[in-house]
Structures are given as structure tokens and as C-alpha cells.
Amino acid sequence: MRLGVAAVAAFIVVFFAAIAGGCHKTRQAATPLADFSAPFVFGRFQVPADNPLTLEAVELGRRLFYDPRLSANGKVSCSTCHIQRLAFTDGRKTSVGVSGKPLDFNSMSVANLLWGPQHFFWNGRAPTLEEQTLVPLQHPDEMGQDLGRLVRELAGDARYRKLFETAYGEISPSAVTRALASFERTLISCNSRYDQFLRGEIKLSEQEELGRKLFMAHPDVKVSLRGANCIDCHSQFLTGGSSARYDGFSNNGLDDEAHLHPGLQAVTHNPAHRGLFKVPSLRNIDLTAPYMHDGRFNTLEEVLDHYDSGIRNSSTLSPLIVEADNRGAAAAGRISLHLTPGEKTAIIAFLHTLTDRDFVTAERFSDPFVSK
């Protein structure tokens, strides 16, 4: 009897030890990114627990980002529509992929993605960067790639086999998305003149400083405060949408009621979200023309004219836009900021301080297939 109990106990111990041993994979561990840092004013950020930033994952992600094998016809990579010297945009009104058919949306700059709305695409339809990468990969008009085929192709490349093995222990669609997301998370733009100003290293010119003040103020005639209310949507340091819930989405008066696109409503099914699009970061805005989700404006002057006097009213238009008027008492029905030409020029001068030459030339973000 006692022997029996001992035998059962021994069996249980051995059984669990075997399970534990079986789960333990013996592979070379990936190297955590030791020197990863970001400006204090950008605030907190979160990297998913199941996809920690490692040297190997980032290196792998960078290769994948620039590899046209990710597309059906072997000609389109992520970098086709996200070109480094254009702050990872493509200069087109809307992007064009394998099918040659213009897509619905303008290519969005890929910078500082750890902050701001953690809902990706202009209408916020991807809740993580990992899920985001799957969409262009498989979309018939973008890269049109079959995931099974992609994995087989990558497995045929010794360099990829080694990188995948160290970073994720396997070559799989999930590992591809996690690697791409890891590389994208390292695309941090934080050495523009505005950043240098925030760090107290330089002074802005008088005109840039006027532009900065206008950018950072919602107008209030009562206290003689002139402003362009940019900051109402574009946060003060990141210059993009806020991160909490759907705060980083807005209807910025591009279309009237009849022509309002679904926007965020397509994702949330909330009628109050009709016509709301993601507020993009304005970092490197000088390089990311054309502007808006559909690339309708070619220049920053056109953008400023839109916000100053081109706003179209609709039921979901932000009351902050309707109310903002530097002449006060939102002159009967006409929505306008009533900025002076000099003020508009000053705001554009400030927007130019958001250009980060280091970001658009850094070798660690560049095409690894090109020998320098």
C-alpha cells in the first residue's frame, strides 16, 4: 500500500518534469535592445510582452521591410510605399502596389509609432502593429502575397533561416509580422530642430517661434490669444493624435455631410465616429506631401488654407474647429480661423522645424540590401 502511494507520487513528479523539460527549447537566446531610449516628453510606451524588442528581431524586420519577396510579383516591398528619404511615405496621392491600381489611402509616415493612437491605418482598423503588417502583405492590390508561399520562400534563404531561428525560433507568418513590427517600433524621429529646441539646445527664429505659439494655442479673443488650434488634435510634443481610446481620431472638416466617408465608424460602428480619421504625426511634414488621408492637398499652404477658411461643416465636425475663430463669435455660419497671411507663413515655418535629417538618412533604418 505505501509502496503504491510512493509510486504514484514518483510518477507525478516524473510526469511534470517531463512536461517542463519538453517545453524548454534549447536555442540561442535573442539579444534584448540594450540602448533603446526615447525622449522623456514623448511619454510612456508599451512593447507587447510576446514581442520584446531584440537586436535580431529588429535586424530581421529591417530586411523584411526592404525585401520585395514579400510581394506576389517580387517587385513590391514595404519600402515601395514607405521611402526613408520621404520619412517613410511615397510622395503619391494614394499608394500603388502590385496590381497597379491606386489604393484608397495616402501612404502614412512610419515614425514614432510607439506613441499616439494604438489603432493603425487611417481608419484605425488594426489594433496592433503586428496585425497591421498582415493587411498590405495579403491585400491583392498592395503586395498580394500568400503567407504560406512567403514562409516557404524565406525558408529557402540561409540568412533568413538563421535570423528567424535566433529571433523567434521559427519561420512563420506570426514571426514575420512580429519582426516587421519590431523594426517599425525602432523608427523614432527625435532630432528635428523642434526636438533640439525642446532640449534647450537651440533657439527658434522669431518667425518659427510665432508659428510655434500659434500651433500650440486654441484662439481666445477674450484674452487676446491668437491661435491656430493645431494642438487641439496634434499633441504638443509628438504632434500626433492622443493615445487614449479614440481621442487620436478627428473629423477635420474635409467633406460636407453628403460626402463624409465612414472613417473610424467602419471600425467602431458608432455614428458619432463617421468621417473621423487618424490624426497623423506631423514630424517631417515638409517631406510627406501630399497631405490628408486621401492626399488631396499638395502643399502645406493648401493645408493651412483649408484649416483657415476651407472647413466644410458636418454633424461630426469637431466643435473645437467650429468654435475656433481669431475674430471671435464664430461669424454667423462661416467657419474660419481668420489667420493673417503672416501667421500662416509663420506656422509653416514652425512645421519645417519638425524635419529630422538624421531620421531620413540614418543607416540603421536604410535598405540593408544596398551596399554602402
Place this chain on the structure above:
Amino acid sequence: MNRALKATLMPALIAVVAALGVTGWWIYRGEQPGELTLYFHPFVGPKPLVLNQSSYANPGGVGRFKVRDFQFFLSNIRLVSPTGAFVEPDSYHLVRFDGEEPGFVIVLHQVPRRKYQRIEFGIGVDPTANRSLQQRGDLDPNSRMAWNWEVGYKFVLFEGTLHRGETNDPLVYHVGFAENYRPMSIELHRDVQHIRPARLDFRVDLLRLFQGATNIDMAALPSVKFDRGDAALLGGNFAGMISLMRSDAAGRSGRTR
């Protein structure tokens, strides 16, 4: 000891030991710090607040208004008892009503089991935190509640539309500034320790921003931003905005979980 006696005593002994163990565990568990849920139910006067849909009468004049966004900072939560206070660390909560729940929930963790007399918190952000770029709790200088680093945070944000006949006027109330930080103290008159589940229900009444020390007509004052005098009008009414609900009333209006 004969076998029969042994057979009777052993189960009895085991039962006694088990009973002692369970009782001890029960007492131990009762003494352990626990969670306290604060549930905030939004109202516009007597009616529940429904964003974007319901319209409400302008409390100080003509017209009806809709609420697009209503949120505020609630800071520095403390529970006070004669034997000591519970102070929530990094206590900065952005209370908002656009989530899945009809109300807003704050869960206080590791609250010692004591008889608390009152709960204290502030409406807004205390001057020290308001001057800082440190991210504590829900404070975030890149959020829509931040004005800019020279001004600090909006304490209470209410945006909507006032409908008067054919005219639709935007309503923008962004109320901040150090002088409008409002410390509150609410008597509990009961023993938090014995509430199961441990929960306190609060009524948040948007209308009270416009009624109280000063009555405000939204048509006459459709926006409050940087004018300190205007901000003080709403700031002076902050204290009436939050009150403790009787648990039976809370049970009717809020979803029990």
C-alpha cells in the same frame, strides 16, 4: 486505546482541526487589504448622460444641448479613518463616459480593512502635478486634456452643441488653472469594510457646472477657455458636481457587476 474509540475520535479531531483552519483563514482573509471600487454615474440633472444622442434643456436660458465629450481629472484619492489614512499612489484619474460601461470605474487596490469616515479627492490636477511633465496615473502631456506646457491641464472638458431654433452653436468648456483645483471631502457615514462587494457609488452631474454658486446661460457663455474669470465661474461650481449616492439608488441606475 481500543479500535472503536480511535475510530470515533479521529474523525472528530480532524473535523475540529479543519473548522479551526477554515475560521482562521476566514479571519485572516477578512483582515487582508482588499479592493474598493468607486463607480461614477453620469447625469445631466435628473436624466442619465448619453453622449451625442440625448438632448437636455439649457439650464440658464433657451435651447437644448447635446454632449459630445465630458471628462475630468479626479486626483489624490484618500480614505480617512481615525487610525490612519489610505492614500492611493499616483492618484490621477481621467474620468470619462465614452466606454462600454455606462459609468466610470476606479478600483483602489490594497485598501486596508478599517472603518473609514470619509473619502477625499480633488477635482482637477493639483498645482504641483499641473506644472510637471511627469506622467503619473492618467496625466499625459500629449493627451487632449493637456493645453500646452506653459498652461497645464484642462481639469474639466465638456464639448457639445447648443441648438436654438435653426442655429447650432458649438459649446467648448475647457476649465483649468491652479485656482480651480477643488479638494473635496465626502462623509461616508458607513463602514466600507462591510460592503460586499466593496463599492461606493457617486453621482456626477454635468448640469451642476452651470448651477450653484453661479447660474450660467450656455447661450450667453458658450465657451470657456483661457479667461480666468470665466473659468472661475465654472470652477466655483465644481464642488456640487460629485456626490455620494445611496446604494439603493445606485443599484437602480447603474449596472451591477
